[in-house]
Amino acid sequence: MRLSMIAATAALLASSAALGGCNAAKTNDPGISVDTLKQVTEKLSSDEFEGRAPATAGEEKTVAYLIERMKAAGLEPGNEGSWVQDVPLVELTAKNVSPLTFTGGKGDAISLNYRTDMVISTYQVTPKTEIRNSDVVFVGYGINAPERGWNDYAGVDVKGKTVVILINDPDWETKELKGDFGGRAMTYYGRWTYKYEEAARQGAAAAIIVHNTEPAAYGWNVVQSSWTGPQLEQDTPGDHMDQSKAIGWMQQDYAKRLFFKGGQDYDKLVAAAKTKGFKAVPLTGVKASVSFDSDIRRQASKNVIGILPGTERKDEYVLYSAHWDHLGRCEKVNNDDICNGALDNASGTAALIAIAEAQKKKGPAKRTMIFLAVTAEESGLLGSKYYAENPVFPLSQTVGGVNMDGVNLNGPAKDFVFTGVGKSELEDLMKKLVEAEGRVVVPEPTPEKGFYYRSDHFSFAKLGVPMFYGESGEDLVNGGKEAGKKAADDYTENRYHQPSDQYDPKWDWSGAIADLNLFFWLGRQLADGDTWPNWYKDAEFRGIRDKSRAGK
Template sequence: MRLLSLALVSAFALTGACPTIASSDAETSALPQIVVPDLSEQTMKDVTRELSLDTYEGRAPGSIGEEKTVAHLIAKFKAAGLEPGNNGSWTQDVPLIEITAKNVSALNIADRNGKVMSFAYGSEYVIGSYRETPKTEINQSDMIFVGHGIVAPEKGWNDYAGVDVKGKTVVVMVNDPDFENEGLDGPFGGKAMTYYGRWTYKYEEAARQGAAAVLIIHDTAPAAYGWNVVNSSWTGTQFLAQSKDGGKSQTQANGWIQKSVAKEIFAAAGQNLETQMAAAKQKGFKAVPLNLTASFNFDNDIARKASKNVIGVMKGAKRPDEYVLYTAHWDHLGRCTAASDGDDICNGAVDNATGTAALVALAEGYTKAGTPDRSVVFLAVTAEESGLLGSKYYAENPIFPLSQTVGGVNMDAFSMSGPAKNLTVIGKGKSQLDAYLEVAAKSEGRTPEMEPTPEKGFYYRSDHFSFAKLGVPMVYFEGGDDLIIGGKAAAQAAAEDYEKNRYHAPDDEFDENWDWSGVMSDLKLYYRVGRMLAMTNAWPNWNEGDEFRAVRDKSRSGK
């Protein structure tokens, strides 16, 4: 899951109106009035509680927790009145590689005189490999600081210009160069993160450049989460999509280092970290050889596994070959870094047992309301926490053609802080689905607002992105940051508490004392938007000029 956008809410507010919808294929003035059936809070509680039990062991793909999760969802989808969504089967196999780093050494940094600094695995650095090899060994690899590690020809930006990093260890910064801008002006969209800012891109580009290893400097603000999240996410089993070359096109090792570690490394190289990081934000930055070497090694336990997406469908009454999607990821981290009491199960109650429960509750609601005109697909995907792997696999291998998929909504971690006056829309202004959400929100007396922290790149961090980049318009929003009781201050306190104490940690557990009123308010909005899509003839598109418009137009044209 991407970290809740409520987290660390700042006073910064973006202004600007949502683009006007002018396309004739989005007849928003004729959107149907939707009557919301009784959506079961008890179902939300029961499914969330069940999937969060310790016996599910944190719902890691390929584990006993997956078997129990898939069985429970099939039973609940069947009871809710859905049909199997994959040609008579409730599941779609998703081929994965499971890689677990074992016997990880310290990170040893040596200067030209043989002086060595050592940094501990877990507390000071984390590392792993995307290659299917029993042992990873980086031995005296030359280190180079490559700024943000970005190659963007369309922006005239190349952090690798004039430097050969083949076989070397590159040190990179997270986020974009203009991360600290106070608006949306800048070569990389100002404060709003682009895909160039994501850690996934940093690793991909380093591999294209031939680097042996990548170490990202962790900095809480641009990363949008603390070291505790990096530690818990990177010290356990990692899941990857199976590749034809066994990962040979990837770097040998990918990892993170604490910023304090980076300061020591740069000082040993005779460099000032802050000075170099500031320089890297300017166009024309040149990579800096550190005249140091990195060494570390670890073993890899490797297993091939077929995880599963769970798919239920309600066939449409009038246009059954047109599809509306509801998506949520059922997986979490499994066993992770233990808490002080020894608990090492990351239960993932909020993230994302709540969203998975919502699929069931919505399916029940659709059955109560009667069959819609279009077919509705309820898709619980695997391996989101490992890089959106389940949704990516479905999007690239769809059961129901994407050219016939009208659009959909994604649900990832409901807020337990109570009902809000507003709602936070991730990617507001990108597609004509904004109009559907406006109508739905108005019916509930709420106001859709742009995310207050676009620099954190949430748009690229949940399963809607897998469909968006292949053209399917998707709505993704979260409970707002202005609570009915307590306002923005209460919302910020609740979000910061979740991030600090529960996000990607063993304490994300089910609580019988949770306030579900905000959850149920959000659930109504998800129902309204999906039901409107399922009851119209319209084919909403991305707004003119959006990065995904061309692929959608091509898909719909059949060319």
């Protein structure tokens, strides 16, 4: 933290009652180690770790290294004497994938090739998947939200059919944060995970999302790298046979051709889908077919857990989390097929270790601190979901926490963004810390990307635990907003989920340190305090938390 702001931060922390009754903490620099950040990030993102895919040799090396670093940081094993929690996973690898074809309707058959034109997968644990001559229905945004008076499936039976779905929410193009689905800010209804979940509940045989770069928040290259190769999911009884047979994505240009084939105008239907009361539209006479085999491999992956026991309230917990996994080997680019995941999320995992070191040096807090490195985030938050559903430490006794998914490597920023703003009282605490550092809290620059629903804090939030997720804004000290936006866009377009997300010894870690200082002090206030920050009254997770805390 900048020296000029130490006095302001000291005054803030001394007046802890104003922040919810937390006890004061000394405000010297917490001593987060840049060397640790560099060492852990470089090590985990080296080719030696082969992209850190779960259930691979890369995982074994990753878990061993994290345990080594947690021990060196002075943590204790967090799972009844063990450093790990087994997370049962099943890996499905598609092979012999046929083209996705649409026959009938107007004109010649449309054939989409795997990888370049479409990607296809399944949640069902079965060696053979086949969709043959399935009726095709456009279901708009694929949302069934009774509390919002919205049901894209109203009046249509899609059992055994193929549904075509738009990504994001109906009002994602709204410039304000007002609308049926929060305007520009994405809700969970906009996420691809929800759309497949709802399609399965409706009985669809296949669910295909139309890719559009802006509302998806990434290009086709990300879909291609993320959805080809081995796919992971939780290994649960029933083998997910209640899910749709096939799930996937298709390029938008093919969707336009498909709609024409079914006697419809794509642009007109997309416009209609944005309005309440939209009715699903069958693509007359069109039939969908696709088939593929799946290699099946069952193997437990591992969450890594270290703790710093509390002194007075050991059975109350403050949680720091970060995911250690990445994509492993992926689509080859420039003869490189290792997706190293340096920023995403070797850097966040390094931050977890660095904060643990600093908290240990600070001395014991009154509450227990948990440092949780989770697996399989890239496969749908599977490691954090498993922990949240099978917690080592009760969620009802977990005060709250901070999740870290990538750190600021672009240099210090004047601003700070609360991802998914307006959710919990943790924001009140963090706002004071940000302001004491001489920075300002600003709205999310891209709320339509739905980042609050895209990392591991969401697994805990869904079950009631207040979790903070935030990062430096784009207004950089050197270069301002133009430089910040350029850096963010460059990463999204050229490195995100690509082999080029590699460690760079020239990175500027000063912005990361500034953010991690905030995370350190937020966790320290929670751990030395006696309050229980809650969700705001209108937050979607408030009722869950209230029931959890009441022991219901």
